[in-house]
Amino acid sequence: MRKTIIAGNWKMNNTRKEARELASELAKALKGKSGLPEVVLCPPFTSLADTVDAVKGAPVAVGAQNMDYHDSGAYTGEISPQMLLELGVTYVLIGHSERRQLFGETNQTVNLKLKAALKQGLIPIVCVGETLDERENNLTDAVVSRQTAAALENIDLEALKPLVVAYEPVWAIGTGKVCESAEANRVIAIIRNTIANCKPGAANLAEQTPILYGGSVNAKNSVELLTQPQIDGGLVGGASLKVDEFLSIIEAGQKRLVALGARA
Ligand code: PGA
Secondary structure (H helix, E strand, O other): OOOOEEEEEOOOOOOHHHHHHHHHHHHHHHOOOOOOOEEEEEOOHHHHHHHHHHOOOOOEEEEEOOOOOOOOOOOOOOOOHHHHHHHOOOEEEEOOHHHHHHOOOOHHHHHHHHHHHHHHOOEEEEEEOOOHHHHHOOOHHHHHHHHHHHHOOOOOOHHHOOOEEEEOOHHHOOOOOOOOHHHHHHHHHHHHHHHHOOOOOOHHHHHHOOEEEEOOOOHHHHHHHHOOOOOOEEEEOHHHHOHHHHHHHHHHHHHHHHHHHHHO
């Protein structure tokens, strides 16, 4: 059974104080609960240490929103994987569409970052997804396949075991326009198929890789999305900034786990 993951991408929101408050409230609500999905909070770099501290003892992991792929050196403004590990960070988002569109990240840098994350023992959440223009030109399947295959290039099958992917159609991010659940399920199946065909013997890897959906996930649409067989969780932006809303999405993840358990 694949892991169900609910990850909150706070983007450039929350001061240290606000991060501590939000993370503490979530930790308090989740402490001692069983049957939870894997819950991951991704605050800005400046709030990582506070967030790690605030969720201590609760079933909540912390992820960074980005990182550099070098170990150390003359890379002004960048943060290395080791620096994240030192803080107690266990996850990292790689190639979020905002990084690709606004900060010049490419399939090649995504590949380098994925290699670095795996080498250092961070769990990578690699983001892929098409723009509105690409969707309207029937390029969705080709784009997500190309992004996925490029990310995995020249990485051993064995090393890829911790991989997590997030399908995030760019037109659905922060717009309130969620991708229809059946369509998200279909595209995620394409991504899974791409992983299966990326190298010989990758069928198992594809079957075991959690693939999340992201883009305007909220409390209301999360249950519907998370009942789809291919959608293993959510990467949640705006709705992860509100305690009750995010807790409802985590509950949808719990429901998925119950349904999967009943089927197994
Ligand atoms: P959104 O963002 O939930 O606010 O659409 C998702 C993301 O960018 O990861």
